[in-house]
Amino acid sequence: MTSRVNVRSGDLTDLAEVLAMLDGAVAWLTARGQVGQWGSEPWSARPEAVERVEKRLREQTTRIAEVDGSAAGCCVVSDTPADYVDAAAEPELYVALLVVDRRFSGLGVGATLIADACEEARRRGVRLVRVDCYAGNGGGLVEQYVALGFTPLTTFTVERDGRQPWPGRVLGMRLD
Numbered sequence: 001m002t003s004r005v006n007v008r009s010g011d012l013t014d015l016a017e018v019l020a021m022l023d024g025a026v027a028w029l030t031a032r033g034q035v036g037q038w039g040s041e042p043w044s045a046r047p048e049a050v051e052r053v054e055k056r057l058r059e060q061t062t063r064i065a066e067v068d069g070s071a072a073g074c075c076v077v078s079d080t081p082a083d084y085v086d087a088a089a090e091p092e093l094y095v096a097l098l099v100v101d102r103r104f105s106g107l108g109v110g111a112t113l114i115a116d117a118c119e120e121a122r123r124r125g126v127r128l129v130r131v132d133c134y135a136g137n138g139g140g141l142v143e144q145y146v147a148l149g150f151t152p153l154t155t156f157t158v159e160r161d162g163r164q165p166w167p168g169r170v171l172g173m174r175l176d
Contacts, residue, residue: 003067005112010062010074015054017064017071019044021099022053028102036164037134037141056096063116065100065109072104075113077120084158085132085170093121095131114148118175127175132156135169145171 010018022043030040043049056062056076065073076097081087085094095117100109114129121129133141135155142152150171158166 003107005072005107005109006066007063007112007116008066010057010064012054012057014062014064014071014074015050015057018053018057018074018099019050021071021074021101022049024102025099034137036136036166053097060096061120063113063120065104065113065116067104067107067109070104071101072107073100073109073113074098075117077117081130081170082132084156084168085130086154088128088130088172090128091124091126092128092130093117093124093126095129098131110144111148118173121175128172129175130170130172132168132170135167139169142169142171149173 022038026038026040026042029035029037043053060076060078063075064071074097075095078094078096079092081092081094082096095114098110098113118129121127130153131145131150133145135142146152150173153170153172156168156170158168160166
C-alpha cells in the first residue's frame with residue numbers, strides 16, 4: 001500500500017507536532033552518535049529553541065506534509081536567509097526549516113515539501129530557492145539536498161560559545 005503525501009498550510013497551532021518532529025530527529029541523530037548538527041537535548045527542552053520555532057511558525061510561511069492524516073513533515077520558507085548567511089544578489093525563497101518525522105522516512109515527504117516550496121517561489125515570481133544545512137558527518141545532509149536538485153554554493157562556519165563550531169553549507173536551486 002502506498003501512502004499519499006498531502007501538503008497544507010501550517011501555523012502556530014502546529015507547534016507541538018513540529019517540536020515532536022525535531023525531537024525525534026535529535027533522538028535519531030543522537031542514537032547514531034551524530035550530535036554535531038542539533039546536539040543531544042530535545043528541541044522542546046530548550047526554551048530558546050522553542051521560541052525560535054514558534055517565531056518561524058508565526059512570522060514565516062509554514063507548510064505541513066501529512067500522510068494518512070498525520071503530520072509527517074514541516075517546511076518553513078522566508079524571503080530572507082538565516083542571519084549567518086549572506087543575502088542573495090536577487091530575490092529568493094529561503095528554506096528556513098525542513099524536518100521530516102522519522103516514522104515517515106522513505107515516503108518522499110522531504111521531496112514533496114521541497115517541490116511545494118519551489119511552487120511557492122514560482123507563485124511569488126522568484127527563480128532562486130536556497131537552503132543551508134549542516135555540513136558535518138561527511139556531508140550526508142548536503143548530499144540529500146543535492147539529490148533533491150540543489151547545487152552546493154558556499155560554505156560557512158557558525159562559532160558557538162563553549163561548543164564546537166557548526167560547519168554549514170548553502171545550496172541553491174534555480175527554477176525555470
